[in-house]
Amino acid sequence: MRTTARIRRTAQGSGGSVEAGAQRDADLARLIRAVAGGDRVALRGLYEATAPKLLGILLRILRDQGAAEDALQEVFVRVWQRADSYDPGSGAAFAWLAAIARHRAIDGVRQRKAARLDAPDEGWLERLADDRDGEADLARRDALARCLDAVDGPQRDCLVLAYCEGWSREELAARHDRPVNTIKTWLRRGLTSLRGCLEGA
Amino acid sequence: MSGDAGAPPFWAEDPDGAAGEYVLGTLDAAERAAFARALERDAALRAAVAAWEARLAPLAAAAPAVAPDPRVWAAVEARIAGRPEAGEGGDIGGARILRLERGLRRWRLAAGAAAALAAGLALWIAAGPRPAGETAQYLAVVDRGGGLPALIVRVDLAGGSVQVRSLAAETPPDHSLELWYVGAGAAPRSLGLVGAAEGRLTLPAALRTGLEGASLAVSVEPKGGSPTGAPTGPVVYSGKLVRE
Numbered sequence: 001m002r003t004t005a006r007i008r009r010t011a012q013g014s015g016g017s018v019e020a021g022a023q024r025d026a027d028l029a030r031l032i033r034a035v036a037g038g039d040r041v042a043l044r045g046l047y048e049a050t051a052p053k054l055l056g057i058l059l060r061i062l063r064d065q066g067a068a069e070d071a072l073q074e075v076f077v078r079v080w081q082r083a084d085s086y087d088p089g090s091g092a093a094f095a096w097l098a099a100i101a102r103h104r105a106i107d108g109v110r111q112r113k114a115a116r117l118d119a120p121d122e123g124w125l126e127r128l129a130d131d132r133d134g135e136a137d138l139a140r141r142d143a144l145a146r147c148l149d150a151v152d153g154p155q156r157d158c159l160v161l162a163y164c165e166g167w168s169r170e171e172l173a174a175r176h177d178r179p180v181n182t183i184k185t186w187l188r189r190g191l192t193s194l195r196g197c198l199e200g201a
Numbered sequence: 202m203s204g205d206a207g208a209p210p211f212w213a214e215d216p217d218g219a220a221g222e223y224v225l226g227t228l229d230a231a232e233r234a235a236f237a238r239a240l241e242r243d244a245a246l247r248a249a250v251a252a253w254e255a256r257l258a259p260l261a262a263a264a265p266a267v268a269p270d271p272r273v274w275a276a277v278e279a280r281i282a283g284r285p286e287a288g289e290g291g292d293i294g295g296a297r298i299l300r301l302e303r304g305l306r307r308w309r310l311a312a313g314a315a316a317a318l319a320a321g322l323a324l325w326i327a328a329g330p331r332p333a334g335e336t337a338q339y340l341a342v343v344d345r346g347g348g349l350p351a352l353i354v355r356v357d358l359a360g361g362s363v364q365v366r367s368l369a370a371e372t373p374p375d376h377s378l379e380l381w382y383v384g385a386g387a388a389p390r391s392l393g394l395v396g397a398a399e400g401r402l403t404l405p406a407a408l409r410t411g412l413e414g415a416s417l418a419v420s421v422e423p424k425g426g427s428p429t430g431a432p433t434g435p436v437v438y439s440g441k442l443v444r445e
Contacts, residue, residue, distance in 0.1 A: 040281065047274055052266035055273075060264050069273050070421075070435045076277040090251045095258035099224070102261060106226035110233075127263040141259035148260075162225040163257055164264065169227050184227075191221035191253075198256055 025137065028093035029086075036083035043080055050094070051076070054101045061105035061166035063118065071104045078104075092137065102163075109166045116171050124160050125149070147197035155190030158183060212236060212246070220249035224257060276435065279418070361409050363392050363402040376434070379426050381418040382408055389418060394426050 028049065034042030054075060058068040078100055086096050129145045148156055154176060161167040161175075169187070173180045211232055212219030222228050223236050240246050356363050365380070372378050378395035380402070393402035408415075420427070421434035 040278075043277075043281065044274070047277065051269050051273070053262065053264065055267045055269045056264035057261050059267055068267075069269055070437075072269055072273050073276045073280070073435050077280050080277075080281045090248070092255055092258060094262065095251075095254045098258050098261040099254045102224075102226065110226075110230060124260065124263055127265070128260055130263075137259075140255075141262070144256065144259045159225065160260065162227045163260055166226055169229070172227075184222075187222055187225065187227055188215060188218040191218055191225075195217070195221075195256070 025092045025094055028097070029088050032079070032083050032086045032093055032096070033088075035080060036086065043076065046079065046097075047076055050097055054097060057098060057101050058105045060121065060164055061102065061109055063109075067108060067112075068105075071101070071108055075101045075104055106166050110168070116167070120161050120165060120167075120175075124164050143198055147194050150197050151190050151193050152186075155186045155193070158186050159190045159194065162187065210235065210239065212239070216246060217249050220246060221253045224250055224253040276437075280432065356404060356412070358404070358409055358412070361404045361406065363404050365393075365395060365400045365402060373421060375424055377422050377424050377426050378437075379420050379422045379432070381420065381432055382412075383416045383418055384408075389432055391427065391430065394422075395419060 028046065031042045031046040031049070035046060051072060055068055055072050058071045058075075059065065062068045062071060075097075079097065082100075086093070125145065125148060128141060128148070148160070151159065158167075158172045158176070161172065167175070169180050169183045172183045176183065178186075219228070219232075219236060223233065223240075226233075228236060236246075240250065363380075372395070380392040380395050381389040382392050382405075383389045390405060390408070392404070393400075418432065419437055420432040421437055422432070423434075427433050
């Protein structure tokens with residue numbers, strides 16, 4: 001698997017993380033297509049290339065190592081079963097993988113209904129702007145960082161904590177001491193201004 | 202019940218905002234379920250969701266990477282192959298126990314969370330009375346990273362029974378643990394549910410000729426067991442049966 005080998009080298013080359021860029025996404029897309037054809041070696045390659053990042057995503061939402069690793073297992077079984085539903089035309093490969101992981105994590109965290117005891121991570125936007133550790137296309141990331149910055153503070157806070165850590169409307173309402181309907185309005189407005197900014201870019 | 206009759210769906214007014222909230226994960230449970238169903242038949246909603254996924258993905262990528270335990274890949278591989286990963290060998294000796302997959306995972310017994318799965322689980326598989334002139338005893342120990350043994354299973358080949366004694370196994374709420382027999386190259390066969398205390402399961406007749414090369418696996422299933430006859434949830438424990 002030449003593609004697998006390249007991704008491994010890339011991963012090593014940047015000290016355990018993986019390089020950003022369209023080339024990498026094209027590699028992932030190729031692996032997903034091979035997985036759709038029943039290639040287990042390709043699944044292994046995809047796992048090696050993306051599992052640490054996906055586990056990071058799962059862990060931030062589920063907040064439990066065991067639960068996150070179980071979810072990671074589910075994610076890759078699902079990728080194996082559903083790789084043929086990946087449409088390269090509809091979006092980037094990493095976004096597709098991240099979406100599978102995030103939906104799994106959101107479903108898990110809603111089901112567990114565990115109380116949110118830990119403080120939010122304040123470093124999301126800094127890391128987003130830090131280009132050394134990204135899966136995403138550089139231009140897309142810069143645009144998102146800039147456009148998130150332009151969103152009203154409280155709306156941005158809700159968007160980021162919901163997306164990155166799986167906060168529910170109720171949890172955000174408690175955090176901001178506002179009614180749930182206000183949070184819903186903030187989320188919708190935040191999304192609208194984010195989209196407007198990204199599409200204007 | 203299609204749910205399509207009557208009032209327009211909640212997303213009718215602002216489909217793109219609803220798609221964004223679906224991606225954020227902030228729809229409430231009923232909205233989320235209804236939206237997910239609608240996605241299956243509405244290409245425009247799917248496109249809106251894909252667009253939001255693409256817009257926000259760089260933020261997901263900002264999560265710090267965490268190296269998964271090797272056990273995760275082993276479990277994935279076991280499930281896509283339809284059989285559990287064979288464990289490591291050795292160490293059988295006088296202890297009559299082959300400890301598999303030991304030390305692969307250091308469970309973090311995080312405050313209450315996932316405590317059910319965090320409990321160490323061990324399976325001892327021992328054959329019943331040894332038929333004269335033939336070795337027909339198999340055993341395995343499977344645990345989850347060296348935790349306390351939680352379950353003892355005794356397989357009596359001659360009598361065709363599987364005796365299960367639970368020591369410290371905890372089943373996740375609203376789920377069942379299901380024990381699977383996995384012959385080489387064959388689909389897993391359910392041996393039954395792992396109950397709270399002591400129970401006796403029947404060894405399917407087809408398996409009574411021997412357990413050579415087979416493995417055991419325990420998966421987390423919906424309450425009452427797998428609805429499909431094959432493991433559907435995570436395989437949380439597995440180990441290879443060895444002839445004594």
